Amino acid sequence: MLEVKDLRVSIEDKEILKGLSLSVRAGEVHAIMGPNGSGKSTLARAIAGHPSYTVTGGSIRYDGQDLLALAPDERARAGVFLAFQYPVDIPGVGNSYFLRAALNEVRKHRGQRELDAMEFLDLIKGKIKELDMDPELLKRPVNEGFSGGEKKRNEILQMTLLEPKLALLDETDSGLDIDALRIVADGVNRLRNPQRAIVVVTHYQRLLNYIVPDYVHVLVEGRVVKSGGKELALQLEAQGYDWVKPQTVAAH
Amino acid sequence: MKGTDVLLDQDYKYGFVTDIETDTIPAGLNEDIVRLISRKKNEPAFMLEWRLKAYQRWLTMTEPAWQRVHYPQINFNDVVYYSAPKKKGDGPKSLDEVDPELLRTYEKLGIPLQEQKMLAGVAVDAVFDSVSVATTFKKKLEDAGVIFCSFSEAIQKHPDLIKKYMGSVVPHSDNFYAALNAAVFSDGSFVYIPKGVRCPMELSTYFRINAADTGQFERTLIVADEGSYVSYLEGCTAPKRDKNQLHAAVVELVALGNAEIRYATVQNWYAGDKQGKGGIYNFVTKRGKCAGAHSKISWTQVETGSAITWKYPGVILQGDYSTGEFYSVALTNNYQQADTGTKMLHIGKHTKSTIVSKGISARFGENTYRGLVKVSPKAEGARNYTQCDSLLIGDRCIANTFPYIEVDNHSARVEHEATTSKISEEQLFYCQQRGLSAENAVSMIISGFCKEVFNKLPMEFAVEANKLLGVSLEGSVG
Numbered sequence: 001m002l003e004v005k006d007l008r009v010s011i012e013d014k015e016i017l018k019g020l021s022l023s024v025r026a027g028e029v030h031a032i033m034g035p036n037g038s039g040k041s042t043l044a045r046a047i048a049g050h051p052s053y054t055v056t057g058g059s060i061r062y063d064g065q066d067l068l069a070l071a072p073d074e075r076a077r078a079g080v081f082l083a084f085q086y087p088v089d090i091p092g093v094g095n096s097y098f099l100r101a102a103l104n105e106v107r108k109h110r111g112q113r114e115l116d117a118m119e120f121l122d123l124i125k126g127k128i129k130e131l132d133m134d135p136e137l138l139k140r141p142v143n144e145g146f147s148g149g150e151k152k153r154n155e156i157l158q159m160t161l162l163e164p165k166l167a168l169l170d171e172t173d174s175g176l177d178i179d180a181l182r183i184v185a186d187g188v189n190r191l192r193n194p195q196r197a198i199v200v201v202t203h204y205q206r207l208l209n210y211i212v213p214d215y216v217h218v219l220v221e222g223r224v225v226k227s228g229g230k231e232l233a234l235q236l237e238a239q240g241y242d243w244v245k246p247q248t249v250a251a252h
Numbered sequence: 253m254k255g256t257d258v259l260l261d262q263d264y265k266y267g268f269v270t271d272i273e274t275d276t277i278p279a280g281l282n283e284d285i286v287r288l289i290s291r292k293k294n295e296p297a298f299m300l301e302w303r304l305k306a307y308q309r310w311l312t313m314t315e316p317a318w319q320r321v322h323y324p325q326i327n328f329n330d331v332v333y334y335s336a337p338k339k340k341g342d343g344p345k346s347l348d349e350v351d352p353e354l355l356r357t358y359e360k361l362g363i364p365l366q367e368q369k370m371l372a373g374v375a376v377d378a379v380f381d382s383v384s385v386a387t388t389f390k391k392k393l394e395d396a397g398v399i400f401c402s403f404s405e406a407i408q409k410h411p412d413l414i415k416k417y418m419g420s421v422v423p424h425s426d427n428f429y430a431a432l433n434a435a436v437f438s439d440g441s442f443v444y445i446p447k448g449v450r451c452p453m454e455l456s457t458y459f460r461i462n463a464a465d466t467g468q469f470e471r472t473l474i475v476a477d478e479g480s481y482v483s484y485l486e487g488c489t490a491p492k493r494d495k496n497q498l499h500a501a502v503v504e505l506v507a508l509g510n511a512e513i514r515y516a517t518v519q520n521w522y523a524g525d526k527q528g529k530g531g532i533y534n535f536v537t538k539r540g541k542c543a544g545a546h547s548k549i550s551w552t553q554v555e556t557g558s559a560i561t562w563k564y565p566g567v568i569l570q571g572d573y574s575t576g577e578f579y580s581v582a583l584t585n586n587y588q589q590a591d592t593g594t595k596m597l598h599i600g601k602h603t604k605s606t607i608v609s610k611g612i613s614a615r616f617g618e619n620t621y622r623g624l625v626k627v628s629p630k631a632e633g634a635r636n637y638t639q640c641d642s643l644l645i646g647d648r649c650i651a652n653t654f655p656y657i658e659v660d661n662h663s664a665r666v667e668h669e670a671t672t673s674k675i676s677e678e679q680l681f682y683c684q685q686r687g688l689s690a691e692n693a694v695s696m697i698i699s700g701f702c703k704e705v706f707n708k709l710p711m712e713f714a715v716e717a718n719k720l721l722g723v724s725l726e727g728s729v730g
């Protein structure tokens with residue numbers, strides 16, 4: 001479903017991803033771990049098409065097409081979803097209004113009928129309940145004044161609403177309390193199916209107890225330095241990153 | 253930001269010209285022209301005297317130059333001061349007699365004048381170039397005792413009200429353009445709400461400039477007698493032309509004790525092309541007077557059109573406990589310029605004013621907020637709150653804020669807040685990541701920015717205003 005090959009990405013002339021490859025098939029869950037600043041968010045945002053990330057080499061194929069040829073909104077409508085590490089505020093724009101506009105864009109693209117305000121309300125009410133969110137959050141402007149955890153839950157709410165084919169979750173677990181972590185993980189697990197792929201970026205093994213990955217990759221300095229099964233996360237939790245870092249390996 | 257470009261480049265869809273026979277006088281301005289206009293309108297002597305007084309005064313005045321807008325010298329002798337669609341006999345008595353071509357024009361503008369097709373609950377006075385061509389729902393309003401008619405008709409039928417209130421808020425000598433208007437104004441709307449009456453529907457005037465080289469000089473006068481209420485909306489459009497056209501209107505509002513007037517403007521005059529050629533010079537004097545205690549006047553404006561917008565709808569807060577409000581969205585795209593704001597003059601005790609101004613500039617647009625809050629020595633306990641927010645799209649546009657505050661009473665409280673922001677790449681990306689096109693994303697972010705002002709518009713028009721902003725910005729995020 002997703003085929004990243006030898007990807008090189010720069011921000012303001014600084015190379016962040018230095019030839020990264022990653023292959024994700026439908027139905028799989030991949031976890032990406034790695035030290036701060038190693039390029040995890042860069043990877044996720046480059047896949048989603050953020051304009052300040054310049055792709056200087058390599059390729060990204062998604063669902064048989066060249067993803068790099070698509071604008072960010074085209075990628076989104078084609079089923080690529082990014083849950084942001086730091087979701088932004090949009091002052092004055094009601095959350096519910098925003099969610100419905102987004103859903104209707106995606107529905108239009110899929111050849112489905114647009115939902116009116118009432119139909120949407122019925123749909124969203126159920127989702128809000130599943131995620132144990134305060135319905136008041138629907139009336140407030142998008143992310144404005146939301147607590148860290150509320151923002152993250154709002155990201156997952158959008159994901160469950162838009163039903164993407166490829167979901168990239170960038171540290172969705174950080175900022176969540178223990179109960180919220182379980183609720184959010186349940187939400188993600190409900191979306192797991194053979195047609196869908198999920199990539200979770202996380203620092204903590206804890207999340208992976210709930211969302212059990214098929215593969216774990218370790219990103220260091222813009223490259224995947226190690227890949228393995230779910231046990232790799234446990235090993236990293238116990239031993240840290242030093243042993244997988246390239247210079248450490250070289251020194252042995 | 254590519255998406256914004258598509259958004260800012262949208263076409264002005266009201267730019268068509270109506271092909272209609274007109275009664276147009278020669279260009280130029282002198283005493284004879286003033287007399288001619290008055291004669292064409294068959295005016296009583298007091299009106300002609302007033303016009304001539306204003307004209308004499310105007311001759312002694314010079315064009316102001318303190319505003320932050322730039323335009324070539326206007327030759328007032330090149331302007332045509334009167335142009336009206338030709339009418340048969342005395343002009344239309346009812347809608348059935350209005351030229352179908354005119355009805356079609358308003359229909360195309362989205363303002364059908366046939367009552368059965370109209371927005372329920374909105375009465376419209378349609379002003380085409382220099383004259384009012386139709387006023388709808390007259391019967392229903394008459395039943396409530398409300399007078400809503402063209403200014404010309406009011407001069408004929410309600411001369412006492414006109415004599416009493418015309419010039420009582422904006423005197424003929426007020427400023428250069430107000431004096432010019434007083435001399436040559438050709439039509440406009442008049443509203444009188446009797447004591448204790450809540451006007452049963454929204455009133456609205458739709459101004460359309462059609463003829464070339466013509467200036468539009470209309471006057472609006474709204475009088476709300478004690479304890480009455482009225483909500484009024486004006487809309488404006490004009491054809492696309494390479495030459496600039498002048499629009500110099502005067503609006504006067506009078507609210508007596510416990511009365512409330514809400515006045516909203518959705519201004520979408522032709523703005524000129526992408527290179528800044530053509531467009532309307534919108535030089536307008538608007539002022540309200542809260543004459544009685546506990547009265548309230550509220551201005552809401554959405555200014556998206558015109559090559560240059562230059563106006564400061566203000567409120568004279570004379571009655572004790574009276575309230576003035578000003579809510580404004582001004583958008584300047586391409587080479588548009590706006591110098592707009594308000595004047596709140598606190599005279600009565602415990603008077604209150606609120607100012608919320610949202611300026612949006614894109615491309616080479618220049619947007620200036622200029623506001624005066626003046627508290628006179630007797631205005632015990634006066635309060636003002638001012639908030640000015642500017643939103644910049646791109647980095648070649650300009651936003652200025654000039655708040656003038658003069659406080660001569662120690663018990664007054666005056667607060668001012670100002671912010672300037674840009675649509676961030678991250679906001680745009682966030683919206684796009686959810687499937688919204690860049691254009692939709694930008695117009696959504698902008699309407700969010702304007703929300704406090706849009707909320708003040710009558711509901712039907714809030715939707716319109718939102719669309720209008722989308723249209724005016726089309727193509728500019730880039």
Ligand SMILES: Nc1ncnc2c1ncn2[C@@H]1O[C@H](COP(=O)(O)OP(=O)(O)OP(=O)(O)O)[C@@H](O)[C@H]1O
Nearest residue numbers: 011012014016034035036037038039040041042043
């Ligand atoms: N706009 C920018 N300008 C300059 N450098 C940037 C910019 N954005 C990111 N970087 C740099 O790119 C590198 C990779 O950042 P990225 O956000 O991808 O890391 P990460 O792996 O997600 O880290 P974390 O675990 O802390 O979220 C960092 O060194 C960061 O400082």
Ligand SMILES: [Mg+2]
Nearest residue numbers: 040041042085
């Ligand atoms: Mg990160």
